[in-house]
Amino acid sequence: MRNSSSILQVRNLLKTFGAVVAAKDINVDISQGEIVGIIGANGAGKTCFVNMVTGYLAPTEGSIKFEGTELVGLGTRKITHAGISRSFQVSQVFHSMTVEENLMIALAIANNRGADALSLMDTPDLRSKLDEVLKRYRLEPQKDATVSALAQGVRKLLDIAMAVVSKPRILLLDEPTSGISVEEKFDFMDIVMGALKEDGVTVLFVEHDMEIVERYVSRVLAFYQGEIIADMPPKDALADKKVQEFVIGKEHHKKKK
């Protein structure tokens, strides 16, 4: 019965930690090629949602179907293999290695699994792929720099680039712009979204910054206390009462602190 274009179906998702309810009857359909923004105050259940979709957390109840296959119960690895990939709020990269090495490993893992993993990693074919990625994410200048020496923004780019090399169908970005200066944030997102559009990747990203949301997403999921209180285009969402009260209000409030 699933409508033809929907590739991710989330049904009655529930996650509780003891008494705490982190997610409650979440029902979403994501269609191929959508760019979805996930907003909500801290602790509203955004990252929890991302973690459940990517298999880092097992839901207490409910089902997550990706192109008809049930994801609940699969580990992060299986889900990555299935074609769902993610970036992290705090970039998860190999800090003592260079940008190039980071991407090489990501590429290698994406390209040769199983027994192939025992063949040489550094092949011309992979090199060309590498250069492509470096170009796309404007990382050539830093390619020989050790990650720990890089600026937040570059690390975030690398983090996302590494998530994408496995050519996922769906990509979840957890607060891509957090820790990136106001000046840089748009250039940064242009690079990322530009690259992702080319591959026609379906993107869900958690975001606090409403300007970013307005500018890049086609649809907004607003979380409040583990529930989705709004699922609509950004314009309507930002105008929506509940959203303003429970999400943006909080956001502005938070910004003042």
Add this chain to the structure above:
Amino acid sequence: MGPWRFLILNSHYFLGANNMETFLTILLDGLQFSSYLFIVSAGLTIIFGVMKILNVAHGSFYAWGAYTAAFFIGKFSDMGLPDALGFLIILAAAIVVGVILGFIIEQGILKHMYERDEVLIVLATFGLFLVLEDIILIAFGTDPYFAYQPMALLESVELGGITRDVYGITLIGVAAIVAVGCWWLLNKTKWGTLLKAVIFDREMGISMGINVPLVYTLTFIGGAILGGLGGAYIAPTISVAPGLGTEVIVLSFAVVVVGGMGSIAGAAIGSLIIGLLRAIAVHELPQVELFVVFAVMAIVLVFRPEGLFAPAKPRKI
């Protein structure tokens, strides 16, 4: 409750042996060995708990304690001083060794490593162990020392048909004192609360304005004193000869691993389990005496890596 459950679980076996003397002997042997293990391991586990350092050189504290005690007990009795002084010497030796070695090692070497990899620090202490082992040779020579005076002084008693040396029994008392002392220090003093804060989370400790470097130095010295005390108190019952630190260190590793690294209560339970097991082995199945200890250690690590009595650890992921 571990030890008692352990004993009850095995009581059928003791009664099966159906021999009160055997039971009493095994119990006493086990308790004595446990006590000795506990005194040494307590120091090791405190150091680990607070500083996250698994100190291989702890075996050397033990050896230095034993040597210092034995050396001066011998000297004093040659000078014709009353043998009762031996007990004072034992205490003094432990403190002197702990303070001097502990201070030098912590300030001279470990202090400069706290930012390095945990395992690397273990290796550094292994290097220290090698060095200290030979300094003993140079300082005390190769001749074994005998400090039998305190043991001779207390003579021996008849207990339910078996002869025990009183000194060995006092060992149990000393262990009890150490245990209660540590418990009191940790739970009933301001120091203890600070210590527990640091144990739980170093950063938190710093943010609470605790002088962590000082805590570290004092902890290490404290642990070293206990290590020294273990050696000093056992000295009168053994021939104090080179290399006696080597076996102790792995034994006390086993103890703290079984009990849970960083936990005093754990060390107590670990010592009891291992001490009693070994005593049973020696009496009933001498061949397995050596490896039973490490078998337990391995099994615990496999099924309960954090030990039977691990302290709460903050999860940081």
Add this chain to the structure above:
Amino acid sequence: MTNKLLKGALGIAAVSAVALAGGIAHAKDTITIAVPSFLTGGAAGPFGIPAMNGAKMVTDAINKGTLPAPYNTKGFGGASASLIELDEGGGATKQVAEYRNLVEKRNVDAIVGYISSGNCQALAPIAEELKQFTIFATCGTPRIFEEAARKYVFRTMGHATSDNVAAAMYVKENFPDMKSYTGINQNYAWGQDSWRDFDLTMKQIMPNTTASDKTQFPKIFAGQYGSEISAMSLDKADLVHSSFWGGDLEAFIFQGAARGLFKKKIGVVTVGGTAAYRLGKKLPDGLVLGARGPYGILVRDRDSALNQWFVNTYKDIYGIYPSGPAYQYGQAILAAKIAYDKAGSDASNEQLADALRGITFESFSTTIEMKLGGGHQAATENGYGITKYDADQGENVVTGVKFYPASCVLPPDGVNSVDWINGGMKGAKC
């Protein structure tokens, strides 16, 4: 005219003799002897150091030519020897590596020493492989010459079998109504062989005694025997056999005495000699004490010139009476001298081996017949006594000392000691 001929003949003889002598005179004037012994660990003080002292003392005397007759010639085949002292500790494997270094890197002429049976057992095949003339001084396991015929390896004292057969015989004579026995021995060749030989001999000569089923074999150099001691105190046996030596023995005696073990049971210590001198009044009275042969306290009063020289010189230099290890290393060095004197200081390893093989010589305290193991293993008398603290002298003495001739406590050549004992010790002449 025949006279002339005779003179001529004599002349030639004389010339050739001189030439010959000259030839010998041109031989090496220094040799290096490596003397491994325990310089570290619990065995060093009671065993390794006295052993090394004995070796040094005898070597000096030989270099100076001050040994009593018939050994009062200077040097080893005329050459004066310098000793390389090295530590025997660290395990057999380390010793094997060190031995190779001695031979191949440091090019020593002879190797004389070794206390641990473990080391001797490991080194015998290496010595044969490297064709290196080697005299084992103290180590005791019989296996060394029973496992294989040796060409370059010698041992100048009796082995474990004689210690334990003699011990059993002494027990039989002095404690005839003894019912059962147990033992505590180290868990390596020496301890295992000692217990085996004692146990088997007891079964032969005191068939109505029984062995305990819980004999203890703690790790060598363990140093702590609390549990083992209480296990034995519980044992019904009324005799405890131990081949402990060095620091282990002293620790065991202390810990056992404190627990009244030796009040309850007869203690038989086959290597007790060293403790007798070192422990003073801490040594319990009534121990059956051996010294692995006619050495140390057992022979202190033998008034042969050689023995008196040994005892007095040692006491002058080191301030104490020589214990067994000192004698054993001393006589091993003496054996080296004899070999060199016969074969010449430039002799090859083969010549040295030939010179020592099968000979009989007077050592400091006893006569040594190299008649076992194809002339490579010494046979000597072996004896025991009972300890007693002599308050007015302030030292330990042994009473009721009895010696058994070699032919009584050792198998004939070519017979494996276990088979010999099990076979009722055929051919034993006591």
Add this chain to the structure above:
Amino acid sequence: MFNDKTAKFLLLAALVICVGGAFAPNWIVNQFMFGFSRALAILGLMVLWRTGLVSFGHAFYFGLGAYAVAILDSKLGVSDVFLRLMAGAIVAGVAGFLIGFIMRNYRDIFFAMLNTAISMVLFGIVVKTESLGSTDGFAISASTIFGLSPETKYPLFVIITLVGLASALAVNFYLKTTFGKLTTAIRDNEIRVEYLGFSVAHAIHLKYTISTILAGGAGALMAMSLGQVDPESMINWTVSGELVFVTILSGPGSVIAPFIGSLVFEVLRTYAFELAPQAWQLIMGATFLTIIFFLPGGIWSLIEKLGGKKNEK
């Protein structure tokens, strides 16, 4: 796999050493045999070390390898050098593979400790079992090569050198594969590796097994070159410490490092023991501390510094 600098150097060095060995005095040949035998184990520990894992119990596999040779020799009279080597490597490798299922879930101190525990269990069994030689261990009869029993140690020395060469080349290749590259990566960030779709557990399991095979081979070769095994110098925890010591001394920089490191260690120990029989441990310990403090990259980092300058020109 021969077309990179390391491989070329290894081949050349092996050639030189084999030829040189024919003219070198015996004791030097011995040093090389002991050094290269141990280097095999170090090679494996280096792979773990790069992954951030330090085993304080690899004497277990080293000992298994050595005792495999000893048992084959004393019970079955197997003397062929290759059979002995295979036996040692396989026994240790199988044990390592099985234990690996547990080990792959452990990190840091726990990894180190669990290995110690397991090795001490074996130590306890061997020391207490007379049929396993207890404290004495076994003497190992001279090895034969295809039924021939060589007069000198030279053939064995050549074999050890070639085995070392082969292992070094193999590990060198392995480190260039995707699996092999997942060393520093795993040390840096396991979560990312998992999210990239690769099983950290599998990667570690493989590395662990490799290290145990190498340790077993090392033990076997060591047993053959020494002609003796005993628990104190093959299985006790101090031996594990020694192996780690040499690993740090060598440095993780290159597969060449373990061979240089072990050689330095052998020579250091020989002379330390010769010059200061009572203080040789002190010398070793002090060296160890110095390395940890002032030369975290081990001897190799020194060589790189010196060599680096040349390469720039």
